[in-house]
Amino acid sequence: MEEKVQMIINGKELEFPAGITVLEAAQKEGIDIPTLCYHRALDPAGLCRLCIVELSGSIRQTIRVSCIQEVKEGLVVETDTERIRRNRSLLLELYLARARDSVEIIDLAARYGVTSSRFETGGCDECVRCGLCVRVCREKIGAQALSFSDRGYERHVSTPFDRLSDDCLGCGACAQICPTHAIRMDDRGNQRKIYSWGQVFARFTLEPCDACGRPYAPQKYIDYIHEKNRNRPGVPTSKNFCPECERKEMAEKRSKFARFRR
Numbered sequence: 572m573e574e575k576v577q578m579i580i581n582g583k584e585l586e587f588p589a590g591i592t593v594l595e596a597a598q599k600e601g602i603d604i605p606t607l608c609y610h611r612a613l614d615p616a617g618l619c620r621l622c623i624v625e626l627s628g629s630i631r632q633t634i635r636v637s638c639i640q641e642v643k644e645g646l647v648v649e650t651d652t653e654r655i656r657r658n659r660s661l662l663l664e665l666y667l668a669r670a671r672d673s674v675e676i677i678d679l680a681a682r683y684g685v686t687s688s689r690f691e692t693g694g695c696d697e698c699v700r701c702g703l704c705v706r707v708c709r710e711k712i713g714a715q716a717l718s719f720s721d722r723g724y725e726r727h728v729s730t731p732f733d734r735l736s737d738d739c740l741g742c743g744a745c746a747q748i749c750p751t752h753a754i755r756m757d758d759r760g761n762q763r764k765i766y767s768w769g770q771v772f773a774r775f776t777l778e779p780c781d782a783c784g785r786p787y788a789p790q791k792y793i794d795y796i797h798e799k800n801r802n803r804p805g806v807p808t809s810k811n812f813c814p815e816c817e818r819k820e821m822a823e824k825r826s827k828f829a830r831f832r833r
């Protein structure tokens with residue numbers, strides 16, 4: 572039987588499965604805790620520090636990052652105290668100094684009453700250096716096209732030597748996961764570019780879908796998907812279908828199978 576823990580979040584007694592994090596528990600309850608470096612597809616890294624909460628009860632009173640803190644029997648969690656808001660405001664001032672062109676950071680900071688920053692970072696763009704793009708590329712796609720370069724204020728995400736990348740597959744996962752849209756993917760006609768920091772780091776010609784004819788993915792990425800699906804039963808590997816046509820094809824197969832079983 573699944574182990575459960577009883578704890579209190581924002582004054583409410585609740586029960587959660589053991590092993591999940593305080594952030595996941597709060598999200599289950601619809602409690603909003605801001606995050607930048609958290610994404611459910613990746614292991615939590617606790618880097619952006621925005622998801623801090625106050626903990627007490629079964630542990631000594633403290634502030635911790637909720638994305639890496641596991642739920643615990645008797646834990647008392649406060650997600651939005653004066654102290655937490657003060658800390659988040661300070662962090663958001665720093666993020667605003669780093670990424671003052673980012674609409675997402677401007678909006679998030681405004682929620683905490685932060686509209687300007689006392690800090691000077693010596694350079695500014697839309698990137699908050701959360702590292703999600705680097706991690707999704709390495710850990711989920713296996714391409715290792717992106718990494719961090721330089722140190723301190725100069726630290727930034729880049730391709731090797733800031734040149735067009737040979738390792739990029741053009742999947743767009745980095746653009747999708749970026750919390751501030753600092754990396755973008757642009758499809759025009761049959762051309763795709765992945766770009767950021769005022770610089771294009773990969774360009775591709777898009778191949779057409781075998782069903783609808785719409786250009787949808789670079790050959791490199793199609794090969795990668797076929798390779799991944801090679802041993803998955805029922806997934807076609809000989810056809811190049813865009814995601815919509817593949818969904819339709821799978822739905823048709825399922826309904827044919829259901830009719831056959833009746």
Ligand code: SF4
Pocket residue numbers: 707708712714715716717738739740741742743744745746765773
């Ligand atoms: S588009 Fe390129 S850099 Fe971005 S995640 Fe995919 S392979 Fe990596």
